[in-house]
Amino acid sequence: MTTATLPGAGIKVALFATCITDTMKPSVPIATVKLLERLGCTVEFPEEQTCCGQIMANTGYFKETEGTVRNYVKSFSDAEYIVAPSGSCVGSVRHQHEMIANYVGDSGLAKEAAATAKRTYDIAEFIVDVLGITDVGAWFPSKVAYHPSCHGKRILGLGDRPMQLLQAVGGIQLVDLAEADQCCGFGGTFSLKNSDMSVAMAADKARHVIESGAEYVVGGDHACLMNIGGMLHRQRSGVKTIHLVEILASTKEETR
Numbered sequence: 001m002t003t004a005t006l007p008g009a010g011i012k013v014a015l016f017a018t019c020i021t022d023t024m025k026p027s028v029p030i031a032t033v034k035l036l037e038r039l040g041c042t043v044e045f046p047e048e049q050t051c052c053g054q055i056m057a058n059t060g061y062f063k064e065t066e067g068t069v070r071n072y073v074k075s076f077s078d079a080e081y082i083v084a085p086s087g088s089c090v091g092s093v094r095h096q097h098e099m100i101a102n103y104v105g106d107s108g109l110a111k112e113a114a115a116t117a118k119r120t121y122d123i124a125e126f127i128v129d130v131l132g133i134t135d136v137g138a139w140f141p142s143k144v145a146y147h148p149s150c151h152g153k154r155i156l157g158l159g160d161r162p163m164q165l166l167q168a169v170g171g172i173q174l175v176d177l178a179e180a181d182q183c184c185g186f187g188g189t190f191s192l193k194n195s196d197m198s199v200a201m202a203a204d205k206a207r208h209v210i211e212s213g214a215e216y217v218v219g220g221d222h223a224c225l226m227n228i229g230g231m232l233h234r235q236r237s238g239v240k241t242i243h244l245v246e247i248l249a250s251t252k253e254e255t256r
Helices: 019-024 027-038 054-058 062-075 087-103 107-118 123-130 150-155 161-167 195-212 222-234 244-248
Strands: 012-015 042-044 081-084 120-122 143-146 173-175 216-219 240-243
Touching: 012 027, 019 027, 019 222, 027 042, 027 081, 027 244, 054 062, 054 087, 062 087, 062 107, 081 123, 087 107, 087 120, 087 150, 107 120, 120 123, 123 161, 123 244, 143 161, 161 173, 161 244, 195 222, 216 222, 216 244, 222 240, 240 244
Parallel strands: 012 042, 012 081, 081 120, 143 173, 143 216, 216 240
Antiparallel strands: none
């Protein structure tokens, strides 16, 4: 396949790294760039970007979230496509930014936020819906269980897109995860305000992961993986967490 025939040829993408992955797991946005460039996209990184503001908005601090909405709109105003490795953050951009702008009474910002939100995609839906492919040439010879995060599944509506991509990965063995659609217990500030319940939910999720026999549990939101991974580590399970995009960025040449 030549460069001109790659699915992303001629498509310019602005990477929204998201604050939690940029801070806690920078290998995820790096893998996102690697994957998109391998598919032929030209990737840019607007350095002015910060947080999507979800934590503040979810906690009810709408006025305090205004600055992050303005900054997002400004940072990505010229982007044709905005892609992030986080269904949660993309869900916030799409479902909260225009609402926040209307709350503070700025109709101009609301219009801009709505326009920017329409160009914002989770990596899985960008590959499947925009590039129109499911096989990205990945190779990951391991036993994997998939955890669909709540925001990606319920807010963003990713559906089976992540599974379509995983099923096309060479060498992978996907195993069933019991009660996969149940929350892991993170939920941003939920895990702080309701810590006992959060720990119980994370313990249930970890138990199902271990019982699946998986070597890795994969997801599309690092916050969920961090929560699940902490429980798996404390139980000395040996099961590792990995972000969807890290699997998709892996190739046969790299695993030899």
